[in-house]
Amino acid sequence: MKQKKYILASFFLLLSTAFWAQPKISFKSDVVNMGEIIFQQPKAVEFRLTNTGTAPLQLSSVKPSCGCTSVEWPNSAIAPGQSATITAIYDAQLLGYFQKELEVRSNASKEPSYLTLQGRVVTTTNDVEGNFPVEMGDIRLSTDSITFKDVNRGDRPEIHFYVLNNTRRNIKPELMHLPSYYTATYHPEMLAGGRVGRITLRLNSDQMKSYGTSESLVFLSLHPGEKVSKTNKIHLSATLLPNFRNLSETELKTAPLVVLSAENVDFTDRGGKKKVTKTIILGNAGERDLHINSIQLEGRAINIHVSNRIIKPGKRVKLKVTLLAEHVRANDPDPQILLVTNDPTHPQVNILVKK
Secondary structure, eight states, rough: HHHHHHHHHHHHHHHHHHHHHOOOOOESEEEEEEEEEEOOOOOEEEEEEESSSOOOOEEEEEEEESSTTEEEEOOOBOOEEEEEEEEEEEEEOOEEEEEEEEEEEEEEEEEEEEEEEEEESSSSSSOOHHHOOOETTTTSOOEEEEEEEEEEOOOOEEEEEEEEEOSSSBBOOEEEEETEEEEEEESSHHHHHHEEEEEEEEOGGGGGGGGGEEEEEEEEETTOOOOOOOOGGGEEEEEEEOOTTTTTTHHHHTTEEEEESEEEEEEEOHHHHHHHHEEEEEEESSSSSSEEEEEEOOOEEEEEEOOOOOOOOOEEEEEEEEEGGGGOOOOOOOOOEEESSSSSSEEEEEEEOOH
C-alpha cells in the first residue's frame, strides 16, 4: 500500500512540475534608437532576447507594423537560459523621423510582446567619411571592393552599395566593363545633388564558366561617355562552388572526403636556394571518386603540380608546391592555394603558403 502511495505521489509531482514548467521571454531592451540613417541605405538593428523560463521558448511569428521593415528571427526552440536575436531591417525610403513596431508572438503568453525601433532618415550625416569612406572625385562610395563568398552554382545573391553625390548637379551612375554574369540596377537612375543612391549587384552564378575565384575590375561612370581611369575603379570578386543541395542521404553518406597531410606549406627557411619544392598529400577517405574541380593560387612566386585530379576512394596523390625565390617580394602577403572539390563537407580547401 505504501508503495502505491509513493508511486501516486511521484506521478502527481511530475505532473505538477510539467504543468508549472513555462517559457518566459525577456528582452534586453524593447526600444532601440537607430540614430541617423542615410536616405535609401537600409540599416539593421538587433533585439536580444533570453528565455528566462523553465521550458523551451518557441517564437511563432514576428510581424512588423509596415512593409518598410523586414525581420529575421529564430525558427528553432530556445532552451531555458539561452538567448537569441531578432533582427529588424528598416529600408530608409522616407526622410524624417520614424517609429516602427514589431509584434512578437510565442508560446510564453497568449498576449504578444512589442518591440520598437526609432530614428531619423537624413540625406547626409555628420559622419560622411565613416559611412562613405571611398572618395571618388566629386562623389563618395560606401565601398570600392565587393566580394561574393562561397556561392553555390545556381545561386543569385545580391550585394548593395551606396553612392553619395557631393555635387549640386545630377549624375547618372553606371558600372562599365561589367562581366556578363553580373547584373546591376540603380536606384534612382538619376541621382540628384546631395542625395544617396543605391547600386545593387546580382551575381548570376549559372553563367560563370568555372569553379573557384573570379576577379574583375569595373569602373563607375557618372555621365554617359565617361572614360575609364584609375580613379573610378571598383574591384569585384566571386568564389563559385558546386551545388550539393539536391544530394540524397545515401549520396551524402557515400560522398568523397578530402584529407590533407598539411594545411600550410612553410618556405621561410629556404637555405638560400632559388627554387624549393615541397609536397602535400591529398587523400580520399570517402566512398566515391574525389574530383579536384579547380586549383588556383595567388602570386607568380608559386608553381603547383598535382599528379592526378581524380582520386579514387582510399587513394592518395601528391600536390607539389614550388617556390621561385626570385619572384618573392617582401611586402607581398603570404599567398593561398584554393582547391575546389566535389566533397560536400569541404567544397573549398585553402592551403596557406608561408614564404
